[in-house]
Amino acid sequence: MKVVCAGGGPASLYLAILLKARHRGWDVSVHERNPAGATYGWGVTYWPEMLETLAAHDDVSARAIEKHSVRWNGGVAHIRDRTTTHHGDEGFAIGRHRLLEILAERATSLGVDVHYGHVLTPESPALEGDLIVAGDGSRSRLRDQHAEHFGTQVSLGNNRFVWLGTTRVFRSFTFAFVETDHGWLWCYAYGFDGTHSTCIVECSPRTWAGLGLDAMERADALKLLEDLLAEPLRGHPLIDRTDADGPSPWQRFRTVTNRVWSHGNLVLLGDAAHTTHYSIGAGTTLAMQDAMALARALSEPGTLPSALGRYERVRRRELLPLQSAARHSANWYENLTRYIHLEPHEMFALLGQRHSPLLPHIPPQLYYRVDRAVDRTQALRSLKGWLGPRVARLLQKK
Numbered sequence: 001m002k003v004v005c006a007g008g009g010p011a012s013l014y015l016a017i018l019l020k021a022r023h024r025g026w027d028v029s030v031h032e033r034n035p036a037g038a039t040y041g042w043g044v045t046y047w048p049e050m051l052e053t054l055a056a057h058d059d060v061s062a063r064a065i066e067k068h069s070v071r072w073n074g075g076v077a078h079i080r081d082r083t084t085t086h087h088g089d090e091g092f093a094i095g096r097h098r099l100l101e102i103l104a105e106r107a108t109s110l111g112v113d114v115h116y117g118h119v120l121t122p123e124s125p126a127l128e129g130d131l132i133v134a135g136d137g138s139r140s141r142l143r144d145q146h147a148e149h150f151g152t153q154v155s156l157g158n159n160r161f162v163w164l165g166t167t168r169v170f171r172s173f174t175f176a177f178v179e180t181d182h183g184w185l186w187c188y189a190y191g192f193d194g195t196h197s198t199c200i201v202e203c204s205p206r207t208w209a210g211l212g213l214d215a216m217e218r219a220d221a222l223k224l225l226e227d228l229l230a231e232p233l234r235g236h237p238l239i240d241r242t243d244a245d246g247p248s249p250w251q252r253f254r255t256v257t258n259r260v261w262s263h264g265n266l267v268l269l270g271d272a273a274h275t276t277h278y279s280i281g282a283g284t285t286l287a288m289q290d291a292m293a294l295a296r297a298l299s300e301p302g303t304l305p306s307a308l309g310r311y312e313r314v315r316r317r318e319l320l321p322l323q324s325a326a327r328h329s330a331n332w333y334e335n336l337t338r339y340i341h342l343e344p345h346e347m348f349a350l351l352g353q354r355h356s357p358l359l360p361h362i363p364p365q366l367y368y369r370v371d372r373a374v375d376r377t378q379a380l381r382s383l384k385g386w387l388g389p390r391v392a393r394l395l396q397k398k
């Protein structure tokens with residue numbers, strides 16, 4: 001069996017590892033357009049359970065990922081000049097660069113051909129194989145060539161965001177909301193190694209244009225953001241991508257869905273198949289879980305079309321609650337003014353509830369009070385757990 005994976009992100013690399021580890025005789029290759037070591041983004045978070053899942057699939061890469069990850073504990077929210085904390089949550093983070101390095105090294109050691117600096121187009125001779133995997137990200141060219149068949153839909157979020165790094169190492173998952181003359185601007189930050197953190201800055205289009213960020217030189221924009229976020233950054237700099245003369249790093253989030261996930265021997269994987277808003281910190285995990293499901297389906301007896309069908313059915317079902325959570329989470333930030341004037345501890349509590357399908361339909365303060373009361377009573381907590389998804393389904397049908 002010859003498997004050609006387009007894109008050297010977590011989805012393709014992890015699939016290549018799992019396939020080659022199970023089927024030593026298969027010819028598996030990965031083709032990445034960027035040079036080795038060049039990638040977008042800073043650190044990515046994941047939840048503790050992910051390490052167990054990774055270890056069950058490939059212990060060698062799981063151990064390397066754990067070794068190079070850092071753990072963050074609890075949450076901190078800076079809202080205006082007040083700070084509120086939340087204990088309990090904990091997760092991991094790793095530099096995207098480091099993660100890809102670990103996966104590429106493991107893939108190569110198993111005998112996968114990993115090629116860098118190789119842009120694949122639908123006409124590329126390299127796309128000859130029994131199975132072609134479009135792991136080429138949310139703007140997948142291989143998918144877009146058959147966009148009608150796949151039923152690809154892309155919707156753009158309203159808010160503008162930029163994915164930056166900083167040398168301030170945040171040990172807790174940190175949010176900071178600052179009020180400007182043109183509305184609110186906020187960041188999410190977490191450490192991902194011993195010296196750096198991710199810092200994603202987001203605001204509404206009105207704030208973005210009002211502050212002049214739409215037309216500002218990149219260095220000036222960075223300076224302005226450093227000034228606005230001086231308190232949580234404690235004087236540390238923000239760091240932009242290295243290609244400072246490239247296109248503007250400000251983006252609108254692209255939510256991608258596809259009606260079907262395969263076309264003949266071409267199959268979609270990871271962000272090429274589906275994206276979930278970054279505020280739920282799950283896209284990398286989901287891309288690697290796609291790889292697990294596809295590798296499993298391909299290893300079971302049966303034809304290629306039946307394997308691709310099984311993969312798609314399993315992943316669609318598993319993704320549904322996360323896609324819903326991601327949609328509500330993105331909407332929460334797009335409707336920040338509904339929550340920002342609450343007391344900081346109330347606002348932070350509802351930030352933690354942003355995935356709830358009920359929250360947009362209930363006055364925030366009432367939701368907060370009922371939620372607190374419910375959490376104090378076991379019976380009501382069970383009722384909430386039972387009722388939530390049902391009401392959500394009813395609301396979706398409207």
Ligand SMILES: Cc1cc2nc3c(=O)[nH]c(=O)nc-3n(C[C@H](O)[C@H](O)[C@H](O)COP(=O)(O)OP(=O)(O)OC[C@H]3O[C@@H](n4cnc5c(N)ncnc54)[C@H](O)[C@@H]3O)c2cc1C
Binds near residue numbers: 120141
């Ligand atoms: C701001 C932000 C923050 C995020 N934070 C998190 C987080 O904390 N936790 C988390 O789990 N996820 C996070 N994500 C999501 C995560 O980055 C993606 O979901 C994940 O990288 C998807 O993996 P992938 O392999 O499918 O695609 P990608 O990682 O996008 O990889 C696709 C690869 O294909 C290459 N490529 C594209 N076209 C071609 C071509 N024609 N030929 C060859 N190569 C090509 C690209 O260069 C790229 O390397 C975040 C995303 C954003 C935008």
